[in-house]
Amino acid sequence: MMYLQNKLLAKRQSYELAMQAALKDWRRDPVEFKCPACGSKKVATRPDLRGKNPCTCTTCNHHFDQPTHFVCDCPEPGTGSQCHDCPNFRKLLATVRAIAEELQSHPLYQNHLGRNS
Structure with a gap:
């Protein structure tokens, strides 16, 4: 049981260091x-006033309502309400x-786990 707890703790710590x-x-990719x-x-x-974002192409004069990609505007990754849908966050x-x-x-990670079993 102690080995499993140590393994889970070590894994969590490795993800915290990785983050x-x-x-x-x-960096957020430009929109x-x-x-x-x-x-x-x-x-x-x-x-x-409807809350939409109408767009017009100045090259071909095509009209469309929304941008064709996700807009990331969160100050820090993971803090926005739509972060899990954001390509920047997925990256x-x-x-x-x-x-x-x-x-x-x-090897040091593996040795640490071996000593705590």
């Missing part, structure tokens, strides 16, 4: 509006997972 390491390099018709980045937006979690797995495969 700290990943947050040092984290780019693209026209769904022609793919141009020359898009004009103007919020209206951060993949980085955290990779760092944690690298930490867990390190």
Whole structure:
């Protein structure tokens, strides 16, 4: 039982260290509006009273209501209400997972678990 508790604690600590390491390099990707018709980045937006965000492509004059991608505006990853749907947050979690797995495969990590069994 003690071995299992130590293993779970060590795994949690490796993920906490991985999160700290990943947050040092984290940056939110810039938001780019693209026209769904022609793919141009020359898009004009103007919020209206209905709470929608109508967009007009200045290249082909196509009108559409919403941007065709997720808009990330949280100040810190994981704090926003839609973070789990955010591609930036998913990318951060993949980085955290990779760092944690690298930490867990390190010989010192394995030796620590072996001593506490």
